[in-house]
Amino acid sequence: MGSMRKIIWGFGIILLFNSCNLFSSKNKEKVSEGEVLEYQLMQENTDKMKRIFFVLPSPIEISLLIKKSGVHFREDLLNDMENLPGYSTSPSRAIALGVYCADLSYASLNEQYQISIEYMNVSRSLAESLGILRTVGQDKIRLLESNVTNKELIVDIVSEIYMESNQQLREQDRYSLAALMLIGGWVECMYIATQSVNPNEKSHEKSHEESHEELIKQILDQKLSLESIKTVLRDNQADPIIKPIYQDVLQLEKLFEMSIKASDTEEGADFIDSVDELVFVQLVAKIDDMRDYLVH
């Protein structure tokens, strides 16, 4: 009875303490909840405290850009679901969750409904194995059962799985796992994009060639995402799994910079003429290596 009273008093005191601190306007401590990325910089402004976040493009966004370039869907580029039992540790599961979310985004945007449902089940199962609960509301699952070819609904569910998984990992202070999930998703999207294009392939079909040129441009535009990627990795560099990925990203950054020829292109020339094909091939190979490291 005495112990119970102590517990009740303990709860009462701490609730009081907590309500004073957590909701106080004077509370300037770091709020780790944030959005998207690990990095939160507090910087003194003249009159306001400023918090700065760096946001990565999501797998849905990159998959949409791939789709809009006009290249065809390739099932052989997806990470095989048979690899699933091999992901037995939390870091490998977090990476795989990002990778499968990317595959799911790519498949659903390309209206591959059967594949989408299968990869959705794999992603939800991986999320549950990481302690992530209620990734998707039951109402949406029921709606999906009667609308399995509703692309908007499937993409909406993908966005919920991705958001809930990443955010719940962060809320559980599992920052390195959240970072691995984000990186897994980005690398898988870049793998799909780079494998969908062959810079040496010459086609007589104009639309085919235009699609590849558009995709190469979209791939090289991802250079802009590297700042956010480096930020999320830098903050978790102590993690032995993240450290080599960070080194790979630094090498990738150099290849991105070297992919565009500096000066010998004339003004008004096509973008594709400014791309250094040899460096681009190295960039494709580097992303292939990174993806191989992440999924195996």
Next chain:
Amino acid sequence: MKYYLLSALLVFYFSVNLVFSQCRDFAKEHCKPKLENYIHDGNYNGVVLNQDEEVELHKAFFSGQKYRIVVGCEDNMPTIHFKITDSDLNLIFDNEESNYTDFFDFELDEAKTLIISLDFVEEENPGLELENGCVSILFGMKL
């Protein structure tokens, strides 16, 4: 003593997580619908913000894609002021000039990193508002 410690840890853990999940639910229930026919990209950008703080988001946006940015905050908070600049700080949009609208639609000719800054409008007669609350910024894309 260990009961006090255990109780403290439990209460702290659950209350912090409660606030975080409330913000996430707020973003899903109040901000996501404002994306309308733009599909949510899956990124959650939410934070508990004090009235005297400012948030800045840096994100790359790509050509050939129509985007919508939606901002939202809890009831009883002051109006949100947000503006968008490029990385050279050239102003692209300021909602102060559009009656403090809570969204902005755009498409870029070339890929750029944009900076979205958000703070609260200073009220002339403060009093009823909370001093901090959930704010969120969501990104949507046209399929």
